[in-house]
Amino acid sequence: MNTYEHTYILSQNLNQKDLKDIRTKIENIIEKNQGKIQKVEDWGLRNLAYPIKKFKKGYYSNIFFSGTVNAVFELEKFERIDENVLRFLTFKVKEVPKENSELCLK
């Protein structure tokens, strides 16, 4: 079991409903593959430093979870297929920070 940090960017055109649907989908995928979600952060709508797929803005969100490699594999498989996910990044983390990051919305 490792702890992972995962951030992803969703496209600007989505409604509030669609945003929730994708976020719950991603959390369900982690829990199906025997992962545990430890922390969720919402960074809100942010300007991108460079355009991705002709979008200039995107919804950022950040998840800390503990699980196996299988959970990461299934997560990234879903995100590559979905068109509304612009970017994602996962990497190992030793500890989950207690305080929220500066980018997190209050």
Place this chain on the structure above:
Amino acid sequence: MIRKNFKKTKKKKNSNLMLFQKPVIKFKRECPLSGKNAPMVNYKNIKLLQKYISETGKMLPSRITSVSYSKQKELSSEIKKARILALLPFTND
């Protein structure tokens, strides 16, 4: 034995040779990212990372910023993470 004609020989302080010797005062600058109360190097801390990036978006060398070797490696990996997530630009024209 008593030496009568004993003269103390003092070194001249302000001789011309001083010019070619190393200066006594050394300019030491400590690493701003290591030690106590140093800020955490993280890809989410964009304001800190932007100090170590030039106007065109390249990383600054450690001889200018006086960051230690280990912290410079940490910085470069965190900046690369931030670039992938479009928090920092790859290039800035």
